[in-house]
Amino acid sequence: MSSTSTSSQMGQLVADKHVRYILMAEKKKESFESVVMDHLRMNGAYWGLTTLDLLEKLGTVSEDEVVSWVMTCQHESGGFAGNTGHDPHILYTLSAVQILALFDKLNILDVGKVSSYVAGLQNEDGSFSGDIWGEIDTRFSYIAICCLSIFKCLDKINVEKAVDYIVSCKNLDGGFGCTPGAESHAGQIFCCVGALAITGNLHHVDKDLLGWWLCERQVKSGGLNGRPEKLPDVCYSWWVLSSLIMIDRVHWIDKAKLVKFILDCQDMDNGGISDRPDDAVDIFHTYFGVAGLSLLEYPGIKAIDPAYALPVDVINRIIFTK
């Protein structure tokens, strides 16, 4: 890990400052920004805590406090809300499960109940809704599959139909969108490729075609965009990179240039990472920046699993436990 003495130089990861930034953001939860974000605090907690774990600093937060708060967000249906007193949604259910996995606390869950909630969101055509209101999106397919795989109960859903639906969202450029015919978008591609990877269905991906589209996302500055002609953005280092790794094509981009782009997005004084150099930092891009650097094997950061979006040691612990 880079020490604070070198932190004034550009081109280094100021890990200690990012840790401090995340811990401060957690404490500032009465600020206006955090109140506006109040309903998705579960996502924020996942981003912050995973970043801390990747930087080997998860021990600096109170496990009991976090875990008991997470459990207050569980609804009687089995799903989790974005915060206490909100409605359950599949988005927050995965974040809750991921947080508990980080702390090795999956055993406190009633797995049958949570997995029934998730499985209950599958539709006739194989797609998944986000909650009882029925919005459909390939993001939700990924979340359901990721969640049930962590619980080792994918047999609760019709995997074949789920895969068929994802494949029906494949486009002429090899990418995937949110619904059939929707434009390819790196975030959606991560979800679709991730779901196919977890279920052992990557043979449905046209790897060379998609790999080329993904590596075309790298622009001159070294950063990656999420669609043609869009600006580069740190969060896409995660979505594009993880997809490239899952289809084994990551060597097609210029990794050194991407590392430099991410490092240039750091707030060198107060910590945190932004979407592009000189923009304001936030917890979302801090997580995606550090996770991207992890995929790029930057020294001092734990390895992250490209499909599950959790540290590799956490995933190994889950997979190798009965």
Next chain:
Amino acid sequence: MDSDDTVPLSERPEWSDVVPLTQNDGSNPVVPIAYKEEFRETMDYFRAIYFSDERSPRALRLTEETLRLNSGNYTVWHFRRLVLEALNHDLYQELEFIERISEDNSKNYQLWHHRRWVAEKLGPDVAWRELDFTRRVLSLDAKHYHAWSHRQWTLQALGGWENELDYCHELLEADVFNNSAWNQRYYVITRSPSLGGLQAMRESEVSYTVKAILANPANESLWRYLKGLFKDDTESWISDPSVSSVCLRVLSRTDCFHGFALSTLLDLLCNGLRPTSEHRDSVKALASEEPDTDLANLLCTILGRVDPIRANYWAWRKSQITVAM
């Protein structure tokens, strides 16, 4: 609006019977307020009616005020739908409400999901209105992912395909680099019930795309679209003279980016196109390096030079050539 939303809720007679419910998440003690009082107060009243499950006209108005302050709060949207259903509220008014909220921030999943819920209930009568609404949003941000998604849903579920190809053309006239508009064009030619499908549209679409390519050879979307027109029909793609000739016409120019023309030619060769002397001459004219005897090899070498950030990709393509031939 009946209630005056400039007066704090706590001072309005309408709300005097409700005890606002402060958020208590049981962890850190509350530190002094650093956010807008109005926001907190509104959320506290919202929590109170949400937990008492009060589906009343004033509850509907309160969700409106809450969403004006924070349109990303999905719980408020959920509750609003329950209230709308309970009151059998006029859904055309609801469309207007959503349009007002979208003026501040339309990049939010909840708003679009809510819109779809309302439009689905109103049915085909609102197809034109949904197309018009998305058109207005797209006029501000032509790549707005939610708006495109809603527009595609509208076409599929409610109809209104008639003018969609013209609309795509209009957007591409404004910005030929708009990948979303190309994607929509593909959506229309492959799915519109009145156009006859990809086969029927291919010839006219190829000539449309070739014209656009000649004006903008550095446009990634166009080349991918051209290839997409021959989906599942590699034979026709290789034998269509328009495809290889647009490559040659671009390569013969000195004032433009050649990368996509070169890579398309490479793809054609790797899929069985027999190179002519014209192909060879136009590629060799661009080669500063020792001309390779194999044209595909030479193409990879040039591409690795003109597109150094993806040098590894082009090196891999080169390594695959003998395999492909």
